[in-house]
Amino acid sequence: MFPFLVLIVAFIFRRYYSIVLLIIMTPAATMSAVQSKGVPSPRKKGGQRPTKNTTPPLRKQVATPLTLTVYAFHETIGIEAYIFAKDDAHDGFTNGYKEYIASKIKNEILEKSNFTGWKNCRVPGSSNEVMIDPNKFWRVVIIRYVPHDGVSTPEMRQKGLKDLSAFLQSKDGTKYPPKDVTLIDGTNVDDPHSLDQFFMDEDIIDIAQLEIAEDDLNSNFYTKFPEFALKLWSGPSYPQFARDLGFP
Numbered sequence: 001m002f003p004f005l006v007l008i009v010a011f012i013f014r015r016y017y018s019i020v021l022l023i024i025m026t027p028a029a030t031m032s033a034v035q036s037k038g039v040p041s042p043r044k045k046g047g048q049r050p051t052k053n054t055t056p057p058l059r060k061q062v063a064t065p066l067t068l069t070v071y072a073f074h075e076t077i078g079i080e081a082y083i084f085a086k087d088d089a090h091d092g093f094t095n096g097y098k099e100y101i102a103s104k105i106k107n108e109i110l111e112k113s114n115f116t117g118w119k120n121c122r123v124p125g126s127s128n129e130v131m132i133d134p135n136k137f138w139r140v141v142i143i144r145y146v147p148h149d150g151v152s153t154p155e156m157r158q159k160g161l162k163d164l165s166a167f168l169q170s171k172d173g174t175k176y177p178p179k180d181v182t183l184i185d186g187t188n189v190d191d192p193h194s195l196d197q198f199f200m201d202e203d204i205i206d207i208a209q210l211e212i213a214e215d216d217l218n219s220n221f222y223t224k225f226p227e228f229a230l231k232l233w234s235g236p237s238y239p240q241f242a243r244d245l246g247f248p
Helices: 002-025 028-035 095-101 108-112 154-168 201-211 240-244
Strands: 066-072 079-085 115-120 140-145 181-185
Touching: 066 154, 079 154, 095 115, 095 154, 108 154, 115 154, 140 154, 154 181, 201 240
Parallel strands: 066 181
Antiparallel strands: 066 079, 079 140, 115 140
């Protein structure tokens, strides 16, 4: 019986010896290749693996240059217009200023500087067309009434720019205050801009009635004050109010 068992064991060992020897001698890399045979894959990139604290690199953002520009008008017109802009087509964020005008927030500096309103901006040279940005938002002109004797000076305009920019760069002005705003005095002292370069007809009428003596606002107005009249409306479009004052 014993010799028979020895023969059986010898037979099994001889039959499977080559397979056992192949398994023992095959490296791990070869085994992995055998297991994934027929499934193509790219080469594995070396280097350190990321950890949970790894922060992806931030993409560099291009800063948008913000400008705040002031315009004064004829000395008889005691207001200044301020344009807060990202570029030629977009305003800066002005909702905080609108909330101040609506008395939802207070700001003593703006009150002392006589910032008292805002108007819709007009397309220059248009027949009373509102300026709209590419996102279909109406653009805004911020209004400041000139203090003291009613004549705007370079010093007053610089103070107005600093006071308004301080608000627009504060948490009251916006949730995300801009760090840098370029301040510009765009006033043409020798040949002031006309109001219809900025304001809608109904706003120019309000300004004229507020700033000009009532006795002068009659049918002889254009004939008597031709140069000044063109600082209200430079044309070619005139409302009926202007025609009643003698505008062509």
